[in-house]
Amino acid sequence: xxxxxxxxxxxxPNDEALxxxxxxxxxxxxxxVVARDGVEALDYLFAMGRFTDRIVAEAPALTLxxxxxxxxxxxxxxxxxxxxxxxxxxxxxILTSSDEETDLMKGYDSGANSxxxxxxxxxQFVAAIQQVGLYWLVLNEPVPPIRVxxx
Amino acid sequence: xxxDGLITADGGPNYASxxxxxxxxxxxxxxxxxxxxxxxxxxxxxxxxxxxxxxxxxxxxxxxxxxxxxxxxxxxxxxxxxxxxxxxxxxxxxRRDATQKxxxxxxxxxxxxxxxxxxxxxxxxxxxxxxEIEKSNVERINIELRNEVAERVRAEESLxxxxxxxxxxxxxxxxxxxxxAHDLRxxxxxxxxxxxxxxxxxxxxLDDTAKTYFGHVREAAQHMARLIDDLLSLSRVTRAELNRSxxxxxxVARDVIAQLQRDEPDRAVDLIAPTSLLAHGDVKLVKVAxxxxxxxxxxxxxxxxxxxxxxxxxxxxxxxxxxxxxxGAGFDMAYADKLFEVFQRLHTVTEFEGTGVGxxxxxxxxxxxxxxxxxxxxxxxxxxxxxxxxxGA
Numbered sequence: 055x056x057x058x059x060x061x062x063x064x065x066x067p068n069d070e071a072l073x074x075x076x077x078x079x080x081x082x083x084x085x086x087v088v089a090r091d092g093v094e095a096l097d098y099l100f101a102m103g104r105f106t107d108r109i110v111a112e113a114p115a116l117t118l119x120x121x122x123x124x125x126x127x128x129x130x131x132x133x134x135x136x137x138x139x140x141x142x143x144x145x146x147x148i149l150t151s152s153d154e155e156t157d158l159m160k161g162y163d164s165g166a167n168s169x170x171x172x173x174x175x176x177x178q179f180v181a182a183i184q185q186v187g188l189y190w191l192v193l194n195e196p197v198p199p200i201r202v203x204x205x
Numbered sequence: 206x207x208x209d210g211l212i213t214a215d216g217g218p219n220y221a222s223x224x225x226x227x228x229x230x231x232x233x234x235x236x237x238x239x240x241x242x243x244x245x246x247x248x249x250x251x252x253x254x255x256x257x258x259x260x261x262x263x264x265x266x267x268x269x270x271x272x273x274x275x276x277x278x279x280x281x282x283x284x285x286x287x288x289x290x291x292x293x294x295x296x297x298x299x300r301r302d303a304t305q306k307x308x309x310x311x312x313x314x315x316x317x318x319x320x321x322x323x324x325x326x327x328x329x330x331x332x333x334x335x336x337e338i339e340k341s342n343v344e345r346i347n348i349e350l351r352n353e354v355a356e357r358v359r360a361e362e363s364l365x366x367x368x369x370x371x372x373x374x375x376x377x378x379x380x381x382x383x384x385x386a387h388d389l390r391x392x393x394x395x396x397x398x399x400x401x402x403x404x405x406x407x408x409x410x411l412d413d414t415a416k417t418y419f420g421h422v423r424e425a426a427q428h429m430a431r432l433i434d435d436l437l438s439l440s441r442v443t444r445a446e447l448n449r450s451x452x453x454x455x456x457v458a459r460d461v462i463a464q465l466q467r468d469e470p471d472r473a474v475d476l477i478a479p480t481s482l483l484a485h486g487d488v489k490l491v492k493v494a495x496x497x498x499x500x501x502x503x504x505x506x507x508x509x510x511x512x513x514x515x516x517x518x519x520x521x522x523x524x525x526x527x528x529x530x531x532x533g534a535g536f537d538m539a540y541a542d543k544l545f546e547v548f549q550r551l552h553t554v555t556e557f558e559g560t561g562v563g564x565x566x567x568x569x570x571x572x573x574x575x576x577x578x579x580x581x582x583x584x585x586x587x588x589x590x591x592x593x594x595x596x597g598a
Contacts, residue, residue: 066391068391068392068394068395068398068399069391069394069395072394072395072398072399072402075398075402121387122387150387151387151388151390151391151394152383152387154382154383172390172394173394174390174393174394174397174426174427174430175397175423175427175430176394176397176398176401176402177401179394179398
């Protein structure tokens with residue numbers, strides 16, 4: 055279970071702290087990698103920048119993606135994930151404040167697997183994280199690992 | 206008996222002497238005859254001459270007579286000619302009279318014509334006058350039209366500017382709403398989340414008063430979150446495009462009540478609704494309205510035993526009026542007009558939770574559908590909200 059990495063793409067440090075707390079509250083002890091903007095998220099996923107040592111094939115089991123991000127927005131990050139052979143099947147859940155219809159539509163259009171609005175009341179937030187974690191990390195059968203040709 | 210000399214001496218006829226005598230006599234006779242013949246011939250000759258003369262005379266007479274006849278015919282002809290001429294002359298005169306009359310008539314007509322012509326001329330002059338007036342009118346109207354066109358162009362330009370401003374304002378409103386949706390909510394999540402974190406992680410260090418205060422902080426944050434959500438919903442109701450279709454109000458009501466029941470499984474509320482209740486409206490907006498109305502009914506029956514919510518339809522002048530009735534807390538009719546104002550509440554938050562935005566949102570939904578909404582109620586005896594949805598518009 056711990057081998058399944060969660061990528062949390064979140065620019066708000068408070069939300070980051072609360073999200074990590076919510077996972078802990080639910081006893082989900084998976085490693086959580088935090089990317090604080092769109093560029094960091096793509097660097098991590100495609101082993102670039104400060105993540106060059108990473109192996110792309112070891113993709114996160116779940117990516118929680120905020121929409122309003124500095125530099126490269128959440129939707130653009132999602133489109134690039136879907137456009138790349140190595141990451142196109144990655145489970146991506148949009149976790150954001152907005153429940154604007156346009157955001158929902160754009161989110162699904164860009165290839166989101168799920169769209170969850172962050173509840174304000176923390177206990178509800180914990181409940182939401184619990185369900186998301188349980189579903190994607192436990193219940194859902196992931197795509198078999200991509201075989202990268204050995205160099 | 207034969208004459209004596211011709212009797213012979215013996216007494217018999219003397220034939221020889223008789224024949225001689227006869228011959229002699231015959232010769233004499235012959236001479237006489239010849240003479241007579243001559244005379245007759247002479248006479249005949251004379252007579253022929255005479256006859257010729259007579260013929261000539263006769264011819265002359267005849268000629269004369271012929272001439273005379275011709276003369277007479279000529280005279281008659283002349284007479285007839287004269288008569289004809291006279292006749293002709295009479296005809297001519299008649300004709301002349303007619304001509305004269307005709308001429309007179311023509312002259313009269315011509316006079317009348319002249320009068321008419323004068324009239325016509327006057328009329329034409331009047332028309333020309335009128336035309337002149339008309340022309341100046343037209344020129345004036347043209348100027349007015351040009352001014353009006355210029356004004357319209359200006360109005361159009363100002364309308365375009367206003368539209369552009371409205372578009373800009375809308376975009377700003379969109380941006381504002383978006384910002385409210387995202388950016389105002391995040392701090393509230395922190396306030397609530399970290400307050401709870403303090404309560405959980407530092408429960409031992411906090412006394413009861415501190416815990417109560419943190420409870421208030423959390424309640425306030427949550428209330429503000431609801432306010433933001435309700436205001437966003439109100440703003441969306443105004444901004445959203447209206448797409449009408451057939452909508453079953455009863456089905457929507459059952460969904461809404463089912464959701465409310467999931468949120469508060471301990472509540473027991475009886476929903477009375479027809480199998481289907483069709484209306485023609487925007488599905489999303491009507492859902493927003495029904496969610497608010499049924500949410501209110503659910504909320505205000507929270508302290509009522511045998512809570513009952515009824516959805517139905519009555520006819521008013523042949524048009525459907527929908528209603529949602531509850532047997533909850535009700536309200537004082539004196540404040541009925543305040544019900545639909547934003548932030549107006551008839552109950553304190555401690556009595557019944559609420560933001561005072563819900564019914565304002567419902568009213569906007571109904572108004573956008575060209576309908577009306579009004580309420581009847583009495584304190585402690587429930588409330589009925591009536592609304593119409595303009596058909597087929």
